[in-house]
Every structure is written in C-alpha cells, then in structure tokens.
Amino acid sequence: MNVDSVERGLVIDHIAAGRSLEIYRILGLDKLDCCVAIIKNARSQKTGRKDIMKIEDRIDLDLDALGFLDPNITVNIIDGGTIVEKKKLRLPETVTDVIHCANPRCITSVEHGLPHVFHLADREKGIYRCAYCDQAHDRRKDQ
C-alpha cells in the first residue's frame, strides 16, 4: 500500500502494530483540520508489522506523551518532500494529564482540576509513580 508522500508535515513511524488509533485519540489528532493518514499493519524489517501515521502539517506534537505511549516510535519531520529531522523518542521524566492515578485513596480521585502528574521511577522497567500518592503505574501493562 502506498499513500501519497507528505510534502510538508510529520511521519510518525514504528508505532507498535495496532496502537495507532489509540495514539491518534490520545494526542487529539481527531481535532486536526489537516489531512491525516493512518496505515495499519505495514511491513517492517525490525518488528514484522508496524503502524504509521502521516500528518500533512507541522503541528506541535506532545513528544513526551508520545514517548510515554511508545518510546520506540520515531517522528520524521518532512519539508519539501524530504526528511529534515528524525526524532528518536524516549521515556520522558514526567508526564502530565496522559494517564490518571488508579489509587482510589489518592487526592486526585476527589479533588478535580488537579494536573495528573507522573514521574519516571524506573527507566529500565518503565515504571512511573503518581506525583501525589506514589502509586506505581506500569506502562507495559497498558500494551
């Protein structure tokens, strides 16, 4: 399958197969006016199958949120039909308002309007902890 190549915009590559719609939703791409192509189950040399998203605009992506969702993703920035920058993602130190604390005893469960902040506690294991109650969030269980 071949979708028109992007002239100016972003290509989000190496998304784990099957997760593109979730990322589309969490990053709020449904609210964009520009052309967005989602390619599911593309062939990949590295992982066999992958998803790809092409966005025909240089929007401001929340790279921390994206890195949290899947640190293996690469974001290619396209201008004049060529890649001008390749961004390798990594797990961010802090994520805000991407996940919510599951601890029913946490202050965030009763006080609305608080930012939901998590800090990276263990990069190797991908474990984040709630900035308020320290409850662990294991991101591997999301996948």
Added chain:
Amino acid sequence: MRHLISPMDLSVQETDQLLALADRIIADPKAYSHKCDGKKLATLFFEPSTRTRLSFEAAMLELGGQVLGFSSADSSSAAKGETVSDTARVVSCYADIIAMRHPKEGAATVAAAKATVPVINAGDGGHHHPTQTLTDLLTIHRLKGSFDGLTVGLCGDLKFGRTVHSLIKAMCRYQNVRFLLVSPPELRVPDYIRDDLVSGGFAFTEVERLEDAISDMDILYMTRVQRERFFNEEDYIRLRDSYILDSEKMKLAKPDMIVLHPLPRVNEIAAEVDDDPRAKYFEQALYGKYVRMALILKLLEVE
C-alpha cells in the same frame, strides 16, 4: 521556603541538625519560649487526630506563637466542597505555617503546591507521616545516643504499618543498623522495603514470634496486629499472644532495651509493662512535641 511532606525530604545532615536543635530546646526551653512571638500555626485537620493536633499546638504555644484551625472536615469549609488547593491558598493569608492532616494520599503535596507559607504534612491517609518518624528518631537519639550499630526490632503489622516503613527507611540511612522483623507471615514488610534492605546490604531477620527475637534487641518498636488482618482463624489463635508484649517477654529482653510505640495503644502492650523502666512510649510522645518545636523553628527560618 521549605515544606515537609515525606520523611525523606530532609537529608541525613538536615535530620541530624533538627535533632541537635531539639536537644538544645530540651536543655533550655525558656530560651525558646518567645522565638515565635506574633507567629501563627494553622492546624488543618480534615480528619480527627487529637494526639497529633495537640502535639503541634503545644509545640507552637511553647514557642510563644498562636494557633488556629479546625479538627475535622465537617467543621471546615471542606464540608461545603472547598478544595484542598483553595483552602491552602486562603489559610496562607492568615497563618505563617500550616500543619495539615487529610484522609487522602498526596493531599499535603497539593496544599504545598498552592500555599505561600510552609506546609507540614501531619498525615495523608496511609501515605506519609513525617513528624511521627522524626519523633521516633529523636526518641532513639535521646535514649540511645546514636543510631549506629543498633539492633532494631519491629513487631506487629509490618505490611500495612506506615510508621514502620518510614522508620525502616530512615534508619537505613545510618550505619550498621540491624533489623529483626517480627510478624505473622501474611503481614511481613512489603517487597519494596525488603528490596531496600537487601540492596543496602542491611542485616535483617524475619521471625514469627516475639519471644524468639526479643533478647537480641536494643529497641523494640511495637505496633498493633488487627484480628481481621489474619488470613485464617487458626493462625490468629496460634500467633496472637506472640504480638502482645507482657512482663514475661520483658524478662527475656536486655536490661537497656527500650520499648517504643506510636500510640494509641490498644492491647498489644499489657498495662503491666508501663511501669517497667524500659517502657518509653509516653516519653516518646513528649519528644514528639520537642521535635515539632524544632521543625517549626527550622521551617519558619527562626533558627
């Protein structure tokens, strides 16, 4: 401006300085009786804890300051739906320092983010209670002189007991401390505490019965085991007496061992032990007031 949310917010050096300040207050309380003249402490207790609140209020009064606040959520603006964030902002206009207790974990973190005066966490659910840990440290410092080389026994519910977890973490910052952990199998310390002990290279032994370990202890820190925490009735009947400290078990202990307890005690220490000179839990409550005096002085930057 500093807050105290978790016991680990203070470095070892800062903790030692705080204990040294408490020593100076104990040696000459009069010299500190006007240090906080004109200052106000707000005690915001969204759940009742009379003991902790009175300890804070006594500490501020002995420094010459004044106190205001509330002692339960239904007598406060929280009953009308005001958030912790807003309460912290408003109270910052009236007081120079805040001590807050709240049933939800992380509530003090929220208050500290919005307050414009120092916030002391006086307990946030089952999460942190740093002034209890400081109380325990001052008591050990006063009665044992040093933390190094001590054998610390912790007995009771080691799984859910937050005071126990905080004390272990705090003691792990000193040298050559050895732990004897006495609990039923289902109430042993959680994995993250055990991992800290292993990775820190601390010697620790887990035993089921207090009478098997008490003779090696320099400190015995008692907590309550609730019947409903046991998985089965059989274990409860077999083990329940092992977690009650009485005169018989005290006979097995060293002559200079000290018995501590965060209080309130229910039945885990028999009343007959109170008269034993090694029973130090009421003295511990007194040290709780002194360490809070030192903390208020430090956070108000008076000392």
